[in-house]
Amino acid sequence: MSDQLIILAIIYPLFVGVVTSLMPCRERLLAIWGMVHLALANLLSLGLLVQTLTEHQVTYHLSGWAPPLGIELRATVFSGLISWLISAVALVGFIGGRDTWKDQVGERLPHFLALFFLLVAAFQGLCLSNDAFNLYVMLEISSLATYGLIAFGGGRAYLATFHYIVMGTIGASFYLIGVGYLYIKTGTLNISDLAQILAGVPWTEAYILALGFLIIGLLLKMAVFPLHLWLPNAYTYAPDATSILVAPLSTKLAVFLMFRVMFDIFGGVIDDNIPSWSLFMVLLASFGILAGTSLSLAQRDLKKIFACLIVAEAGYMLGGLWLHDPRGNVGALFHLVNDAVATLVLFLVVVAVQESVGGRNLGHLSGLFRKSPLTAAALIVVAFNLIGVPPFAGFFSKATLITGAIASGRLEFVVALLLASLGNLVIFFRILERAYFPSEEPFEEKWTRSKRGDVLGALALCIGLFLIVLGLQSNTIMDLFIRPVVPL
Amino acid sequence: MNLTAEFALIAPIVVPLLVLLPLYLARNKPDLRESISLTGGFLNFFFVLYLFGAFGRGQQLQWDILTLMPGVPLGLRVDALGCIMLLTAGFLWPIATLYSAGYLRGHKEKNQTRFFSMFCIAIAATNGVSLSSNLLTLYVFYEILSLSTYPLVTHHQDSEARAAGRRYLAFIMGGSVGLVLPAMLTVYSMTGDLTFGSASQVLQAGGWPSALLALAFLYGFSKAAVMPMHAWLPGAMVAPTPVSSLLHAVAVVKIGVFSVIRALCDVLGPQFMTAHNTKYLVTALCATTVVVSAALMVSQDNLKRCLAFSTIGQLSYIILAVSLFNVTGIAGGTMHIFMHALGKITLFFCAGAIAVHAHKKYISQFDGLGRTMPWTFGAFTVGCLAIIGLPPTGGFLSKWMIVTACIKAEMPVIAGLLLVSSLLKAWAFFPIIFRAYFKAAPEEEHPIKGDCDPMMRVPLILTALFSIIVFFYPYYILGLAQFFAERVLMGGL
Numbered sequence: 001m002s003d004q005l006i007i008l009a010i011i012y013p014l015f016v017g018v019v020t021s022l023m024p025c026r027e028r029l030l031a032i033w034g035m036v037h038l039a040l041a042n043l044l045s046l047g048l049l050v051q052t053l054t055e056h057q058v059t060y061h062l063s064g065w066a067p068p069l070g071i072e073l074r075a076t077v078f079s080g081l082i083s084w085l086i087s088a089v090a091l092v093g094f095i096g097g098r099d100t101w102k103d104q105v106g107e108r109l110p111h112f113l114a115l116f117f118l119l120v121a122a123f124q125g126l127c128l129s130n131d132a133f134n135l136y137v138m139l140e141i142s143s144l145a146t147y148g149l150i151a152f153g154g155g156r157a158y159l160a161t162f163h164y165i166v167m168g169t170i171g172a173s174f175y176l177i178g179v180g181y182l183y184i185k186t187g188t189l190n191i192s193d194l195a196q197i198l199a200g201v202p203w204t205e206a207y208i209l210a211l212g213f214l215i216i217g218l219l220l221k222m223a224v225f226p227l228h229l230w231l232p233n234a235y236t237y238a239p240d241a242t243s244i245l246v247a248p249l250s251t252k253l254a255v256f257l258m259f260r261v262m263f264d265i266f267g268g269v270i271d272d273n274i275p276s277w278s279l280f281m282v283l284l285a286s287f288g289i290l291a292g293t294s295l296s297l298a299q300r301d302l303k304k305i306f307a308c309l310i311v312a313e314a315g316y317m318l319g320g321l322w323l324h325d326p327r328g329n330v331g332a333l334f335h336l337v338n339d340a341v342a343t344l345v346l347f348l349v350v351v352a353v354q355e356s357v358g359g360r361n362l363g364h365l366s367g368l369f370r371k372s373p374l375t376a377a378a379l380i381v382v383a384f385n386l387i388g389v390p391p392f393a394g395f396f397s398k399a400t401l402i403t404g405a406i407a408s409g410r411l412e413f414v415v416a417l418l419l420a421s422l423g424n425l426v427i428f429f430r431i432l433e434r435a436y437f438p439s440e441e442p443f444e445e446k447w448t449r450s451k452r453g454d455v456l457g458a459l460a461l462c463i464g465l466f467l468i469v470l471g472l473q474s475n476t477i478m479d480l481f482i483r484p485v486v487p488l
Numbered sequence: 489m490n491l492t493a494e495f496a497l498i499a500p501i502v503v504p505l506l507v508l509l510p511l512y513l514a515r516n517k518p519d520l521r522e523s524i525s526l527t528g529g530f531l532n533f534f535f536v537l538y539l540f541g542a543f544g545r546g547q548q549l550q551w552d553i554l555t556l557m558p559g560v561p562l563g564l565r566v567d568a569l570g571c572i573m574l575l576t577a578g579f580l581w582p583i584a585t586l587y588s589a590g591y592l593r594g595h596k597e598k599n600q601t602r603f604f605s606m607f608c609i610a611i612a613a614t615n616g617v618s619l620s621s622n623l624l625t626l627y628v629f630y631e632i633l634s635l636s637t638y639p640l641v642t643h644h645q646d647s648e649a650r651a652a653g654r655r656y657l658a659f660i661m662g663g664s665v666g667l668v669l670p671a672m673l674t675v676y677s678m679t680g681d682l683t684f685g686s687a688s689q690v691l692q693a694g695g696w697p698s699a700l701l702a703l704a705f706l707y708g709f710s711k712a713a714v715m716p717m718h719a720w721l722p723g724a725m726v727a728p729t730p731v732s733s734l735l736h737a738v739a740v741v742k743i744g745v746f747s748v749i750r751a752l753c754d755v756l757g758p759q760f761m762t763a764h765n766t767k768y769l770v771t772a773l774c775a776t777t778v779v780v781s782a783a784l785m786v787s788q789d790n791l792k793r794c795l796a797f798s799t800i801g802q803l804s805y806i807i808l809a810v811s812l813f814n815v816t817g818i819a820g821g822t823m824h825i826f827m828h829a830l831g832k833i834t835l836f837f838c839a840g841a842i843a844v845h846a847h848k849k850y851i852s853q854f855d856g857l858g859r860t861m862p863w864t865f866g867a868f869t870v871g872c873l874a875i876i877g878l879p880p881t882g883g884f885l886s887k888w889m890i891v892t893a894c895i896k897a898e899m900p901v902i903a904g905l906l907l908v909s910s911l912l913k914a915w916a917f918f919p920i921i922f923r924a925y926f927k928a929a930p931e932e933e934h935p936i937k938g939d940c941d942p943m944m945r946v947p948l949i950l951t952a953l954f955s956i957i958v959f960f961y962p963y964y965i966l967g968l969a970q971f972f973a974e975r976v977l978m979g980g981l
Contacts, residue, residue: 388665389635390628391556399557399673406670406677414670421665429657437645472562475555 017117052080074130097241171220178214225288285319286416293423328404356453368435375457381464383428529582536578565621590943667708688757705751711744729840818973820889831874856929882958
């Protein structure tokens with residue numbers, strides 16, 4: 001049984017998704033059905049995580065075909081952690097989005113949830129597969145499921161989905177072309193095999209081209225400025241039940257994929273042959289951070305503010321990956337974990353705010369502290385995390401990134417990170433100020449506590465407080481999960 | 489290291505936080521709530537005294553709780569400078585709590601429970617900073633302190649408070665995130681160590697970047713209010729007076745100075761500061777702040793603003809003294825932390841008492857008040873003497889040492905500037921006292937009767953008395969200050 005955990009982590013949500021599409025549209029039934037299966041999926045991933053911790057690496061050959069020919073699944077300690085993170089985020093997102101089903105999804109709920117489970121399966125595949133082409137397939141499945149899930153939003157979501165389809169398809173095609181080049185040159189698609197062959201052959205322009213296509217494709221999927229255009233609208237106009245799952249994970253898994261391309265496929269050869277790319281990438285990341293933060297400053301819709309922050313966060317991780325310093329890489333991967341949790345809290349807060357004050361524009365927020373103190377508390381917690389207040393996890397990922405940047409002499413990245421922290425300070429205190437100070441209108445309506453908002457706020461707050469634990473234990477987490485997979 | 493020692497070490501941080509829950513539960517019973525706060529204050533002071541005693545016996549108290557970054561633990565330790573800060577905050581917290589109770593009731597403030605809760609968090613963070621054994625731990629508590637005081641500054645929740653809050657955050661967080669964080673991480677990537685005392689032994693000074701590091705710490709810890717990072721402080725005076733008294737005269741601003749001293753003495757170290765004459769730059773910047781703030785003080789009519797400018801000057805006094813890097817200077821500066829705290833909290837208590845009892849905020853309205861409020865103005869006079877630096881108050885001793893240190897460091901110009909600033913302070917304070925005692929009170933429909941409420945009167949008399957007592961018995965504080973100075977200059981942990 002235990003050697004099957006890794007494949008079960010992928011196909012279990014897949015089968016659940018297929019069955020879900022056949023279920024009747026009964027909200028209560030579907031909610032219980034989904035929660036039970038996601039809880040089981042959590043157990044599976046947790047089992048896989050324990051397994052990776054004891055065995056360091058878990059491999060699985062699909063239908064028994066040996067690696068260079070067949071598809072191989074492989075979990076390291078870090079992908080074990082991410083696999084569990086995906087299941088956990090899916091469960092919390094499922095619970096958090098439940099309240100919005102009636103208004104935003106409606107009659108076609110079983111189909112919506114089928115796509116939801118399909119997306120979870122694709123995310124698991126993205127994190128666990130060790131085959132470059134299989135990863136492309138998973139990337140496409142996740143994108144297709146996401147398109148569908150976003151389009152459920154109706155109205156402006158259709159156009160946003162169309163943008164996303166165009167740009168997402170270009171991104172995926174670029175990735176595919178890159179994989180094609182590698183296949184032509186090496187004759188293999190298995191990542192470990194690729195790494196072995198690449199380390200031994202002379203470096204040619206074909207590899208530069210392959211890497212270029214792979215990286216650009218992934219930059220699109222990561223939504224790094226200036227390839228971010230699809231993201232803010234798609235995430236804003238998607239149903240809340242969608243964005244709560246997609247926003248924390250989608251771009252982060254593209255980052256993880258980039259990490260695997262850079263370190264698992266190309267290993268040390270990038271630094272040896274094309275050191276100048278790092279120069280450009282870190283610069284791009286610095287611009288992306290500043291652009292994302294400024295974009296976010298210009299918004300008035302809470303959900304869009306947070307969506308734009310995702311663009312900035314992608315820059316953090318891109319820069320960290322391309323720093324010539326292991327600390328930068330460790331910081332990027334830790335930020336991936338931290339940011340997935342923080343984004344989950346952010347989008348939970350969006351739902352909770354809508355429940356408690358009836359809208360998500362800045363203007364709606366006045367009196368949030370009275371109407372739903374728990375939501376306000378969750379907002380404070382996640383704000384501190386994004387600003388980088390110690391001892392929240394956000395501080396430690398940022399501190400590790402900055403240390404890496406200082407050690408490799410990339411001052412522009414340091415400056416961008418610091419400015420982003422200050423930008424987040426402005427963004428969040430603009431929100432918190434409105435929530436904290438009473439409204440300036442002459443007659444105030446009587447404030448009533450919102451019960452639903454408080455329940456969601458409590459959920460968000462619990463996960464937000466988990467960020468403190470993550471922060472205080474950051475060094476342990478890096479030692480256990482991240483430093484083993486980052487080459488020194 | 490045994491369990492009781494660890495318990496005692498963390499108690500000053502945990503006790504104020506433990507008070508929070510009963511405080512919330514007693515939110516509708518003001519008397520019970522205030523007694524809980526007071527109990528917390530006394531308990532905290534008890535543990536502080538225990539730590540002081542243990543330190544005095546030469547016991548090594550240190551506890552690394554967990555690892556935050558490779559080579560940098562979340563570590564607590566008691567040392568001489570930390571002791572001074574712990575004693576200052578621990579001693580004044582219960583007194584200020586008693587005063588707050590009187591003030592908030594007299595003023596009929598709203599949200600008193602939030603006020604007391606945030607006060608507790610701020611004290612916990614202050615004690616955390618004092619106990620930190622490395623710069624990262626200090627930074628953690630420093631940020632908690634910054635954010636927990638925001639609701640206190642904006643307590644009134646009106647547009648004035650909103651503006652003050654924005655300015656407060658911009659300066660405090662801008663400094664700590666924009667300057668201290670990169671400076672700290674630069675030191676970390678150079679040495680791999682941030683522990684006080686040991687980081688400075690590894691760090692090599694290298695040209696002008698060393699001056700930049702020192703400046704980043706000096707301005708980044710903007711709670712120390714070195715000009716031009718002082719601009720938040722006069723604005724933050726919109727907060728209720730107990731906040732101004734304990735936080736913006738004692739805990740918060742002193743934590744700023746404390747952090748700067750830690751950074752300059754224990755992270756960068758005397759050798760680093762002496763190389764390339766970085767220390768002279770710090771001295772010059774602080775001397776400018778001292779003189780300019782004293783000059784600005786003279787022209788203020790709002791008493792609290794006047795006191796705020798006086799605080800700005802006194803904070804730079806302390807950093808200036810430390811930046812001389814001789815034993816007298818460092819000892820005098822660190823001692824001034826305590827001496828100034830006593831004097832300044834007295835003055836703020838008086839300002840609050842006058843505002844609540846006589847409803848007067850402006851100096852020009854104080855005519856004849858000294859005769860109706862004799863206790864308050866008696867204490868006020870003592871506070872003024874302490875701030876100007878005249879005997880028989882503790883302020884005289886520390887100021888004496890600071891001026892001596894300037895002369896020892898062969899900087900008579902600086903000594904002269906300090907004396908000029910004292911004269912300016914006298915020029916600002918004596919007219920207030922003269923006005924209160926010797927001018928006739930204006931004719932009013934409802935003349936003020938008697939002195940202020942005992943809940944406010946007792947604290948301000950107590951702090952005034954202690955200002956005088958420390959003049960005669962300064963030995964504990966002086967001993968701690970000298971111990972710290974010798975440790976910094978001789979090297980060692």
